[in-house]
Amino acid sequence: xxxxxxxxxxxxxxxxxxxxVEKVQTIERILPITRVPKTFSFVKxxxxxxxxxxxxxxxxxxFGLPEADFTEQSRIIIVTAEDLEVGFIVDSANDxxxxxxxxxxxxxxxxxxIKAKYLDGVARVSEERLLIMLNLSEVLNRSEIIQLESxxx
Amino acid sequence: xxxxxxxxxxLDESNDHLQSLNEKxxxxxxxPEDISIVQIIFRSAHTLKGMAATMGFEDLASLxxxxxxxLDLVRNDKLKMQDFIFDTLFKSLDALQSMVQDIANGGEGxxxxxxxxxxxxxxxxxxxxxxxxxxxxxxxxxxMTTAAIQLDEFQYSVLEQSISEGHKVSYIEVAxxxxxQLKAVRAYxxxxxxxRFGEVIKSSxxxxxxxxxxxxxxxxxxxxxxxxxxxxxxxxxxxxxxxxASVVALDAETLKQVSQEVSTQAAAAVxxxxxxxxxxxxxxxxxxxxxxxxxxxxxxxxxAKKAAANTPSRTIRVDIERLDVLMNLFSELLIDRVRLxxxxxxxxxxDLTETVEHMSRVSTDLQNIVxxxxxxxxxxxxxxxxxxxxxxxxxxxxxxxxxxxGADTELDRTVIDEIGDPLVHLLRNAVDHGVESTEDRLxxxxxxxxxxxxxxxxxxxxxxxxxxxxxxxxxxxxVLAKAVKNSVxxxxxxxxYTDDEVAQLLFAAGFSTADTISDISGRGxxxxxxxxxxxxxxxTVVISSKWGQGTxxxxxxxxxxxxxxxxxxxxxSEKYAIPLSSIVETGLIExxxxxxxxxxxxxxxxxxxxxxxxxxxxxxxxxFDEEAExxxxxxxxxxxxxxAALSVQEFIGQNEIVIKNLGKYLPSIQGIAGxxxxxxxxxxxxxxxxxxxx
Numbered sequence: 001x002x003x004x005x006x007x008x009x010x011x012x013x014x015x016x017x018x019x020x021v022e023k024v025q026t027i028e029r030i031l032p033i034t035r036v037p038k039t040f041s042f043v044k045x046x047x048x049x050x051x052x053x054x055x056x057x058x059x060x061x062x063f064g065l066p067e068a069d070f071t072e073q074s075r076i077i078i079v080t081a082e083d084l085e086v087g088f089i090v091d092s093a094n095d096x097x098x099x100x101x102x103x104x105x106x107x108x109x110x111x112x113x114i115k116a117k118y119l120d121g122v123a124r125v126s127e128e129r130l131l132i133m134l135n136l137s138e139v140l141n142r143s144e145i146i147q148l149e150s151x152x153x
Numbered sequence: 154x155x156x157x158x159x160x161x162x163x164l165d166e167s168n169d170h171l172q173s174l175n176e177k178x179x180x181x182x183x184x185p186e187d188i189s190i191v192q193i194i195f196r197s198a199h200t201l202k203g204m205a206a207t208m209g210f211e212d213l214a215s216l217x218x219x220x221x222x223x224l225d226l227v228r229n230d231k232l233k234m235q236d237f238i239f240d241t242l243f244k245s246l247d248a249l250q251s252m253v254q255d256i257a258n259g260g261e262g263x264x265x266x267x268x269x270x271x272x273x274x275x276x277x278x279x280x281x282x283x284x285x286x287x288x289x290x291x292x293x294x295x296x297m298t299t300a301a302i303q304l305d306e307f308q309y310s311v312l313e314q315s316i317s318e319g320h321k322v323s324y325i326e327v328a329x330x331x332x333x334q335l336k337a338v339r340a341y342x343x344x345x346x347x348x349r350f351g352e353v354i355k356s357s358x359x360x361x362x363x364x365x366x367x368x369x370x371x372x373x374x375x376x377x378x379x380x381x382x383x384x385x386x387x388x389x390x391x392x393x394x395x396x397x398a399s400v401v402a403l404d405a406e407t408l409k410q411v412s413q414e415v416s417t418q419a420a421a422a423v424x425x426x427x428x429x430x431x432x433x434x435x436x437x438x439x440x441x442x443x444x445x446x447x448x449x450x451x452x453x454x455x456x457a458k459k460a461a462a463n464t465p466s467r468t469i470r471v472d473i474e475r476l477d478v479l480m481n482l483f484s485e486l487l488i489d490r491v492r493l494x495x496x497x498x499x500x501x502x503x504d505l506t507e508t509v510e511h512m513s514r515v516s517t518d519l520q521n522i523v524x525x526x527x528x529x530x531x532x533x534x535x536x537x538x539x540x541x542x543x544x545x546x547x548x549x550x551x552x553x554x555x556x557x558x559g560a561d562t563e564l565d566r567t568v569i570d571e572i573g574d575p576l577v578h579l580l581r582n583a584v585d586h587g588v589e590s591t592e593d594r595l596x597x598x599x600x601x602x603x604x605x606x607x608x609x610x611x612x613x614x615x616x617x618x619x620x621x622x623x624x625x626x627x628x629x630x631x632v633l634a635k636a637v638k639n640s641v642x643x644x645x646x647x648x649x650y651t652d653d654e655v656a657q658l659l660f661a662a663g664f665s666t667a668d669t670i671s672d673i674s675g676r677g678x679x680x681x682x683x684x685x686x687x688x689x690x691x692x693t694v695v696i697s698s699k700w701g702q703g704t705x706x707x708x709x710x711x712x713x714x715x716x717x718x719x720x721x722x723x724x725x726s727e728k729y730a731i732p733l734s735s736i737v738e739t740g741l742i743e744x745x746x747x748x749x750x751x752x753x754x755x756x757x758x759x760x761x762x763x764x765x766x767x768x769x770x771x772x773x774x775x776x777f778d779e780e781a782e783x784x785x786x787x788x789x790x791x792x793x794x795x796x797a798a799l800s801v802q803e804f805i806g807q808n809e810i811v812i813k814n815l816g817k818y819l820p821s822i823q824g825i826a827g828x829x830x831x832x833x834x835x836x837x838x839x840x841x842x843x844x845x846x847x
Contacts, residue, residue, distance in 0.1 A: 034836040035727060036815065037772035038822050046815055046828055048836045051481030053828045055816045086818050140818065 002101035007123075009131065010077060010093035013065055017090075018097070018123060018131045025078040025085070027093050030070050047087060049078060056087035062139065063118070081136040097131070099123055104133060160256075163208050165470055167253045170201045174246055175540045178239065182543075185234040188227075195224045201249070203352070210262040213252050219273040220245050226277060241272050243544070304375065308355050309408075315377045316405050321351075323382060324401045325389075328371035333394040337366045342392050350385070351378030370396075473566055476527050480811070483523050484830050490516055491833045528563040531609045531618075534573050535560050538580060538607065545584045552602040553588055555580075559609035564616055568710055571690055572618070575683045579620045579706050580605065582680065587622035587704050597701065599623070612734060615692075615843075621705040627656045627698035636661065656696035656704070660684040711826070717812060719829070720788065721805035721837065724769050725777030728837040729801075730810050730829055735842040737789040737796060739804060744785055756798055758789060765798045766845055771824060777802055790842040797846050808832075812839060 007018035008027070026049075033045040033056060042061030046053050056076055060067050073092035078085065107119040120133040174197050181190045198221050205213035220242060226232035248266050256262040304312070312322050327343055329336045340363045347353055356363070356374035363372055378385065382400040389398040490513060497509040535557050546553040564572075588594075588603030595601055606621040632655050633647045641661045642650070650658075660680050687694045692710040719730035720739070747765060748755045754765040765787065769777050779785065779800065787798040810829040815822075826841035 032835050034828070034838065036819065036822065036825070036838065037774075038824070039819055043819065046819075046836050046838075048484070048830045048834055051484035051830065053813045053815060053830070053836055055818045057818075084818050085816060 002103075005099050005101060007097050007099055007131070007133070008077065008093060009095035009097050010075070010088075010090040012059055012063070012091055013068075016129070016131050018099070018133045019077065019079060019136065021096065023079050023081055023136055025080050028076045028078065028087075030074050030076060030089070044089060047076065049087070052085070054078060054085050054087050056089055059088045059090055059139075079136060081140055084140050086140060097125070099125070099131070107132075159208065162470070163204055164253060164257050166204060167201060167249075170197045170204075171246060171250055171253065172536060173197050174201075176536065178242060178246065179539050179543060181234065182239055188230070191224060191228045191234075195221065195228055198224060205262075207348075210252070210256065212264060212266060213249060213256075213262050216245055216249060216252075216266050216270060219270050219277075222277050223273055232276070238276055241269065241276060243540075245269050245273065304355055308375070311354055312375060312377070312403075312408055313405060316403070316408065320377050321379060321382075322403045322408060323376045323378060323385070324373065324403055325376050325385075325398065326371065326373040327389060327398045328396045330394045330396045331370060333370070336368070336370055337364055339392065339394050340364075340368070340372060343389055343395070346388060346392065347374075347376055347378075347385075350380045351376055471526075473527070480523055480527070483520065484834070486516060487520070487830075487832050487834065527566055529566045529569045530560065531562045531564050531569065531572075531616075532560040534569055534576065535607060535609075538576075541577065542580065542584055542605065545581060549585065550590070551584070551588055552591055553584055554602055554604045556604060556606045557608075558606065562609040562611060562616060564710070568616070568690065571686075572708075572710065575686045575694075575708070576607075576618065576620070578680075578683045579708070580607070583620055583622040583624070583704070583706075586625075588624035616710045618708040618710065619705055620708075621703060623703040626700040626703050627652070627659065627696065628700060629655050632656070632658055652699075653695075653697055656698045659696060660694070717810060719808055719810045719839065721808055721831070722768075722786075722788070722801040723803040723805055724772070724801055725774045727772075727774055728805065728831065728835070729768070729772075730808070730837050730839045731788055731790070731799070731842060732826075732839070733807065735790045735792070737791045739786065739788050741784055741786055744780075744783060756787065758796065758798065763789070763796045763798055765800060767800045768840070769800070769802070771845075790845065792843045792846040795846050797842075799840075799842070799845065810837075810839070 006021040008021055008024050010017055010019070028047075028049070031047045031049070033047055035045040036043060036055070040057075042058050044056050044058050044061075046055050048054075058067055068091065070089075071091070073094075075090055075093040076087040077090055077093055078087050103125070104121040104123045107116045107121050118135055118138050120135045123131040123133055125131050174194060177190050177194045177197070181187065181194065184190065198217050202214050202217035202221060205211075205217060223232070223238065223242065227234055227238075232238075245266075248264060248269055252262040252264050255264065316322050325347075327340075329339050333339055344353065344356075344360065344363075353360075354375040354377060356372060358368045358372060362368055380388075382402050386398050386400045389395060389400075493509050494513065497506045538557070539555055542553055542555040583605050588605065589597065589599075591601045594603060604623050606619070608617075608619045608621070610617055629652060633642075633650070636642045636655075636658045637644050637647055639661075641658060660683075684694055687708055687710070690710060692708060694706060694708045696704060696706055698704040718733040720733055720736055721728060721730050723729075742756055746756060748757075748762065750762070754767075755762040756765045767779055768774070769779050779802075782802075785800045786802065786804060787800050789796055789798050808831075810831075812827045813829060814827050815825070824841055824844050826839045828836050828838050831837050
């Protein structure tokens, strides 16, 4: 018997993703972002979230998806994991869903162009609707990014 | 009563008192004749004793009590301060310190202090066998037991002050029934009861004697309280096996009479029991007709204690997290302020504009205060060093002067908490290895007293702490020989090293050149640990040394979370802050003045040429094209004695800014020291000019 969990559902390109609600601090509309020079290309900059400076990363860029302009629907999801605070820019975020961990399957090799290691699994919410569960600590893993950057550079 | 909520307060205050005891003891060591210092020490010790007893830390209280006995003699000119007394007192302070530490770590503050206690008692006895203070005397004569109490000057002044501050002072006599089996227990119950509602200033016989059953079924005491006399009397009588109790309120007049009366009576001390009581009751009747007994009914026992301790506190302690919250809330308020100002500008109503302007001014003041709250003077770290250096010097048989400069330099609390240990290490190093022994110093033609200079100052967005001694200096050959032997460097490399480079080798892991290993420093671990600790704080440490003249350790620390003055500049749509302390001046140059030398841009500045760096280029600012301008604003910055110019688009103005870090996620970025939040809520990056000058 699996556990019941609550997840925040957000959209990136055509896929729906889920993050456990405990790891999400707040969801904000797009705030003024200050560019930070000489850093990873997917780091859009830093924002002032109620007095705390928080870096924001474009999740599209992080997953190697083509970047898109911000829209009215764009949101910044502030997540906390392993005492890192980071904002994710996503295309939209407007749903909270109850899930049972039983319906989460191990991730296939590649989902929507994202490597399996960034994923905890795929939740089959209904016949047509799949929810990709993010593995936050892998997404925020810096040592891997640094390697990645040095290969690209 | 739940003591836990008072525990942290107790610990803080105890540490304060111990600190001031240490300082004053050092001061006293320099001026052993100055009784006023002894008075301060005595008061601190007394307060500490009271607090410890209240919190139930008996060992702590009893050790302080023994110290008090010694100090009491000194204070009353019955004992001259001497070296061994200082040493014993310092030892007691150390013991107290470790007990407090133990309590802080969740222990009970118990420690075996019998040897210290006995040497303290020996001082009291050995030096002045005839003039033992009555409080610690163990052989009070039975006839004295119910005698009135002789107050010493301090106790008298405490009582006097309490009266003048509106507390009730009472003289209480209690007699226990003759058939009582455990009179000490009954007496203890009375004291316990009294302590709950006020403070016992002095009792006769002393509390110790009563506890040890050395009294004759009755005792008397002076007491500060807010309780009503009759009520108090009734409460005491309610305890079982109490034969009679009398409570007599005193005012300033009667107190004076009584104490005079008593001191003359005490000399005779024959039929003392009745006399003081009569006197006081008479005095009290007079008192009732003339001056009504005045008390502030809201004041309670703790306040009475505070008054008695005579140490009005000017500070409060606040959890640092609350300050963080305060700061963040305030930043939000600022954003709203800017918005309000905009709205008021649009609405154009005079009274609204006026109100908003006033609010702006108030919030500017508020901002200054909020920002300064987190800053702590480095003195809180430095103040324990004089004592430490004294002890070390004594152990090593060296003469050392510790000179402290810039103790008022302010540092963020977070840095203060971390920097203590590395500094201790460097100071120990300076005292142990830096300064020579007295004979060596004299042989080298130096004065016999070595000097260790500890200096703190702000420069740029850094704080520098320097530890400089006038001792041996780094022995190049010895260090190199050792370095080659430990294969830190090769022999070929070694010969090409400059003296300063040689000195840095001391930071290599496992490096110690001390010929003999002492227990003070020099176990071969140390300087490398210091270095890594300082680096983990984002700082650096370098050694500079001249053989025969001494060594200087310079520690450079960032002001991770503090406030600095900065120049705000704009490049394209981006705003940056440059710490004012690195700026020499700002100026305007025409682009055709820029010379290219070896592929570097140079500009002439005060008869020399300095490199010109384009911030827009360095940071890759997307929406600003410098080349299109005819003139360009420059900021001349300085690191040490080297200068460089940064070209910017526009100056916005000066501002006090709070340095915030960019979050743990981002790796450190060259040229960026952190971020700050501007008045309009936007984040601006803070430039670290030091990285532009190599």
